[in-house]
Amino acid sequence: MTASIGKRIVEMPAYIPIEPIDVLAARLNIPAEKIVKMDANENPYGPSPLVKEALARLDLVNIYPDPESRKLRDGLSNFHKVPMENLLAGSGADELIDLLVRVLLEPGDCVINCVPTFGMYSFDTLLNYGTCISIQRNADFSLDQEAIEVAVRxxxxxxxxxxxxxxxxxxxxxxEEIDFLLSLHTLVVVDEAYIEFTQQNLDLGRSRSIITQTPKRENLVVLRTFSKWAGLAGLRVGFGAFPSWLMDSLWKAKQPYNVNIAASAAALASLSDDAYLAGNVARIQQERARLFTKLQSLPTLQPYPSQSNFILCKTKNVSAIEIKRKLASRGVFIRHYDNALLKDCIRISVGRPEDTDELIHQLEGIL
Known part of the structure; x- marks a missing residue:
C-alpha cells in the first residue's frame, strides 16, 4: 500500500468528545433517566415547543437544503440587527472555526490561543497545517495582554x-480587553457560544454581545450557536458574523449543503420563541447561583465565579479524576481537567434543581 497517514495527524492529540446518555446508561447498566448529565454544557430544558412543531411539519426532506441558508440568515439578520450579507450559518459554530482556519492559514502560519479555553481552536489549527501559539491567561482568567502583544509582534x-x-x-x-485585541490589527475571533447566559432583563445576551460591531470592524469575527441557549445541541446549528472582505472566500470554501433543513427549521422556530427560551436561560442563571453557593459550602472545592451555564472548581487535597470517576459510578457525569493549565479542576454544567441536589448529595458522600 502506498498511502500513509500524514505526520500532523499522527502527532496531533485527538479531541475527546462527551458521550451521549444512552451510551453512558448502557455502560453503567442503569436506566437513561437516572443519568445526571452535567458534563457537556447542554441545556437541560431542551428546545422551544415551537421547534418540535416545526420539525413535525418538515417537508421535502428528499431535496437538498438551501446552500446559502437564506431564510435562516434573514431571520438572524432581523434578530441580531446584522446585515444578512455579513452572516454565514454552519453545522454548529465548530464548522465555522474550521472554515475560518482553512480559508486563512497556509502551512506554517500561526494563530494565538488564550488558554485554557475551548479545545477546537487548537484542534482545527493543527488539522489545517497551522501552528497554535498558546498564551496562558492570568490567575483570574483575564487576558495576559502584554504576552499577547509580544506574541503578535x-x-x-x-x-x-x-x-x-x-x-x-x-x-x-x-x-477594555476587546478593545485591546482589536487594536492589534490581527483578525480577532470572539466566540460568544455562551453569551446568552450573561443576559440582563431577559435580553438573551444582546446587551453584552459585540456581534453588531462586525460590519464596522475589518478585523472582528463573532461566532454564535443555538446549542446552548436554544437547546439544539443535537441538531448542530450555529452562525457567525464576518467582515465583508472575508465573505467571498468563506462562501467559496464552505461545504455546499452544510446546514440541514431540520436544523434550519429548528433555529428559525427558536428565534420566534425567544421569550420562552429567555425564561429557560433565567432558570439556568438562578440555578447557577444556587449551585455556586452549594459548591462553596464543600471545603474541598473552590468554585470560580461564572457568567455561563457551567462552573469551574479547583479541588483541594483530592484528585479531580477520582471525583469524576466516583461520580460516574453513581450515574453523575462531570468534566475534569488535570493538566498544567488546570491542575485538579472539575467543570460542572448547570442542570435542573434536582440535578444539583443529586450532585451535591453524591459529592458529600465522596468528599
Missing part, C-alpha cells in the same frame, strides 16, 4: 481566538 498571527464567556471558567471579556 514576534509571530504575526493570522487569527487571535478569544472565547467570551470563556470555556471552561465562565469569565466574560471586558470591553
Amino acid at each position: 514576534k509571530n504575526k498571527p493570522k487569527i487571535i481566538f478569544a472565547c467570551s464567556p470563556n470555556n471552561p471558567d465562565g469569565r466574560l471579556l471586558t470591553g
